[in-house]
Amino acid sequence: MGAGGSLREVSRRAVQSRIARTAESLFVAKGFEETTVDEIAAAVGMSQRSFFRYFASKDEVVLDSLERLGLDLVTRLEARPLEESEWDSLRHAFEPVVERLADPEMREHDAALQKIVDASPRLFAAYLGRLDGLQRELSELLLARAVRRCGGAPDTVVLRAVVGGAFACLHAAMVHAVARPDDFGHCLDRTMEAMRPAAA
Amino acid sequence: MGAGGSLREVSRRAVQSRIARTAESLFVAKGFEETTVDEIAAAVGMSQRSFFRYFASKDEVVLDSLERLGLDLVTRLEARPLEESEWDSLRHAFEPVVERLADPEMREHDAALQKIVDASPRLFAAYLGRLDGLQRELSELLLARAVRRCGGAPDTVVLRAVVGGAFACLHAAMVHAVARPDDFGHCLDRTMEAMRPAAA
DNA sequence: CCGGAAAGTGTCAGTGACTGTCAATCATTG
């Protein structure tokens, strides 16, 4: 039970990525708001109704890859040693992002996505919403780890702020990386070092 | 030119707040998503078309007060002395929020709004979008101040991260304040002290 | 007081995202 049906799941993923690829090229060509779901569905060769069977909304087509990246961050953070400081653990959890931007092909693809997201306030807001959800996940994870390390529960407000602060560094570095994609990792390191909190 | 027509503006504001009050009571009663614009317009006594002449979207009815609070923060930050550290300036710029939550009546109203926003992912995302816009404004303001203070331009990435970190503290303290609204100011102070960055 | 501009409003029609329903089809399994 749980993670079963992998054969069906695989074909579902295949259809999803076919839709995503088609949609993204349309978004690049015409813009996000200007592209209708009907057009995407027609380009893929399915009905509009079927499109919504693979993606809950038009937003999700773009934000889906972010979702999968988020899962990476969670597993990365889980793998960090207990005695490491939260700030350092978060920095290491961000490594998948750095790696992704190191690959030139991925970087180009992500830059295109970022451009699409930035061009639509509505989509950008949805993007921030996903980021916030990820921060909540990581906060809970770090909270559980802190309890396991020392018995008592730590200051949850500060912990949440630490996670938010780390994401602020990540976000600032990513904005910078749009203009200068090289040495993203170094830029992130510098920013997180400047922002390292006294506590945690 | 510019800020003219104040008489007309006042009546416009009056209508807006009448709509907002009516809408908020409906949102509290039935939820945000479950309340249609038609219902709001009918409750106020106007056509749906006229509703959209006062608010650009359904979201804006709820997020409008946030927008005005944001203006307060900007003017507060502008009034801070140049030689003060960015972190301390930001803490003082947050004072309107603290004052607002100190007034029991305001607090109750804002708590209701926060509940509405939290209950709708779509609206919550729009809320985050507004917060991000505000962070951009404050970042640019601080950037201009830094240039005026010492000649050269500072590290914009770190500056943006500092503003984001301060907002992370504010956000974390506000989340905490939902459960325990007392001593919000103290909680914010504690969190921002723990997160005080080495630079800036 | 009057005539006309300006501002506010209602009505209607239309677009686009999204949902529920139902019947048809396709694949799987016994």
Added chain:
DNA sequence: CAATGATTGACAGTCACTGACACTTTCCGG
């Protein structure tokens, strides 16, 4: 082959939002 469950398309409907147009009210100089 037959039963079964998943996938799909077609259709209708809701709701946020927009543009166009006609109507009324308000305002203001003559």
